[in-house]
Amino acid sequence: MWRIVIIDDDRKVLRGMKKIIPWVELKAELAGEAENGSDGLELIRSIRPDIVITDIYMPVMNGLEMLQQLRKEDIKSKMIILSGYTDFEYARQSLSLNVSDYLVKPVSVPTLLEVLRKVIQELEKEEKEQQELQGLLQTSDSYRPTMEKEYLKSLVTGAFEPHFRRMQETNANYFAENKFQILAVEIEDTKRSSEVSSSDIHLFRYAVANIVEELLQTKWPESSVLELYSRHVAILLRYPPNKDTMELSELCQLLIDNVLRFLDVSIRIGIGSVQHGIKNIANSTEEALSALVSMRSFILEETGVKVWENAKYNSQTSSVKFPRVKYYQEVADAIRQLQEERAIQLVKEFAVQWMHSKETGSEDVQRVAAELWAIFAFALNEAGYSLDELYLDAAVKMEIGTLQTPNHFVEWIDEKIRGICERLDSNGQNVKHKQAIDFIIQYIHEHYFEEIRLGDMADKVYLSRNYLSNLFRTAVGETFQDYITKVRMDKAKRLIMEGKHRIYEVAEKVGYRNVPYFTSMFKRQTGRNPTDLLKEPIPTKKQE
Structure with missing residues (x-):
């Protein structure tokens, strides 16, 4: 019900107003009445009505003085001014105080009802907008943590999306003032992890991310844990202006020990270099993931090494010169949505940059093919598909073992992408x-x-x-x-x-x-x- 207050020093006007206003039709009620501006001010302060109908000339405090005080106190009741005078100056003053309407006494019933209906329509519109805004804010708040994670993930992978631009502008100072470093966490291919399905790998990765995040809340609060793809998780470490970079081997070992203790899952960690600026975060990610690649080769010697820094392998192998993780993320998104041509185009762009690097030997080609196939399996599993139902795992491994050059890889992956999309998209929905x-x-x-x-x-x-x-x-x-x-x-x-x-x-x-x-x-x-x-x-x- 819309609450209306009437203020007038003429009791006949008060009684007449109460009689002529169709309260039920307007879904309104008389919330109070007063005979001077001072009493009216206290009445309005106490009940905050939706609409105030007030005279101008009243004892103690006139209507305009009352209205000026209400506006100073930011009381937003709709005001309808009544006056027996046609003085333009009063009308001008009242309009400057955001009055809804100015009516000259004696006012006709149709005119009063027309004004009241118009004011109530304004109130209904404002209420609707406020309710929609509250609903939007509630929805926005509920999804804010997810959006922030996705935004950071786009920075870490280098696959920045345009819809994050406003968030980036808001956080511009944050990224300008701090230094960043990426740790790449990989779930090891042990007997326990190799015997599970793609969906279980997703659960493994989710569980690992939770354990790591919980530990970092006390050990390194200025950090974010982001799930990437397949068996990989990224840790974004922030170095505030007053914090120096530090040796991370002890922290990494603590993460490894805790994941093994609570989940019985083995992980290894690659460390990227410290980077300045928002555009360079993905460089640290590439280095951290490349460190994992180098570590896998080194671990064949049974050294037991679980942590590897970029600086430790520069003399042994070249660092990746193109944004592999960015392409992996974008290809995964394309194959998840069965966007055949986009996925193929991304692979071709990937191959062009790859050929300019030194990692184009047969072992490198087969490793990249195996990584991308694992990403396909996980991405499709997220979308409700099973890659195992389309291709025999043993047959795919044999095919990967025959790939010798990047060109062979492009031909092979092109055929596989087209086959996947054709089979899964043939009926629209499986x-x-x-x-x-x-x-x-x-x-x-x-x-x-x-x-x-x-x-x-x-x-x-x-x-x-x-x-x-x-x-x-x-x-x-x-x-x-x-x-x-x-x-x-x-x-x-x-x-x-x-x-x-x-x-x-x-x-x-x-x-x-x-x-x-x-x-x-x-x-x-x-x-x-x-x-x-x-x-x-x-x-x-x-x-x-």
């Missing part, structure tokens, strides 16, 4: 996707009164959040959030029609704590206010 959507729809209908997040659903069906969002829209014909709203409003209509619950109770039962926001969403979905349904007769069983 059975696993249908099962995933069916599961989510059922879950929504059973848990509509709870908070349901797309990210949580994606975890349950082992799909990435963005991929599931597109998949759901294609399969159902509307967005994930719109579908939840539709289900909730259908449930709300049934509860309201039962006539057993108040509107706030219905809102709570379908998952809304904010009743005005529920009302706004209900009207948007059904075209009516929830209270409108209360006026309708309850259908009998025969009518139903």
Whole structure:
């Protein structure tokens, strides 16, 4: 109900106003009345009405003085000025104080109702905008941690997306003032990890990231842990201006020991160099991952080495001169979305830069092919596909063993990308996707009164959040959030029609704590206010 206060020193006007205003029609109520500006000021301060109808000439304090004080106190009630005088100066002063309207006494009933309806429409519009803003802020807050992680991941991999530009501008000083270093963590290919499926590798990686992140909260708070692909996790270390770079071997060993202790999983860590500036973070990532490559060769001598720094292998092997991790990340995204031509183009661009490096021997070619194939397996698993069902693992390993040059690699991976996309995209959706959507729809209908997040659903069906969002829209014909709203409003209509619950109770039962926001969403979905349904007769069983 819209609360209206009337202030006038003429009691006849007060009585007349109360009689002529159609309170029920306007969904309004008389919240209070006063006979001078001073009492009116205290009344408005105490109850904060939506609308104030006030005279100008009153004893103790006039209407304009009262209004000036209210505006100083930032009280935003809508003001309608009444006056028996047609003095332009009063009108001008009132308009400068953001008055909704200025009416000259005696005001006709139609004119007063027209003004009140206009003001109430303004209030309804403002309330709707405020509710939408609150909903947007709530959604934004819930996804903020995920967005921040994705933003940092784009910097670490060098695959920066345009939609992060505003976030980058906001954090410009942060990256200008600090130095950064990347540690690349790799889950070792042991008997325990080699016997698990791609989805289990995802769980291994997730668990490793959690253990590492928990430990770093006390040992290095200025850090972020980011999952990359397959068996790899990146640690972004920040050196504030007052913190010097340090020897990391002790920290790395602590991470290795804790992961082994809690998960019985072995990891090794490659260390990149310290970098200045936002554009150079990915260089440290490339060095850290290259250190892992060098370490794998060195470990064949059974040295037991688990940590390797960029500086330790410069004399033995050349560092990578092109952004491998960036291309890996972009190709993984393309194959996950079955974007055949984009994936092939990225591989060709990758090969062109690769050929200018010194790592083009047969062992390098086979290693890159094996790495990219593992990334394909994981990316497709995230999207609900199984690469093992398309290609025999033993046959692929034999094919990789025959690759000798980058050109051989490009021909081989081109054929594989086309084969993957053709088989998986032939029917638009495979059975696993249908099962995933069916599961989510059922879950929504059973848990509509709870908070349901797309990210949580994606975890349950082992799909990435963005991929599931597109998949759901294609399969159902509307967005994930719109579908939840539709289900909730259908449930709300049934509860309201039962006539057993108040509107706030219905809102709570379908998952809304904010009743005005529920009302706004209900009207948007059904075209009516929830209270409108209360006026309708309850259908009998025969009518139903």
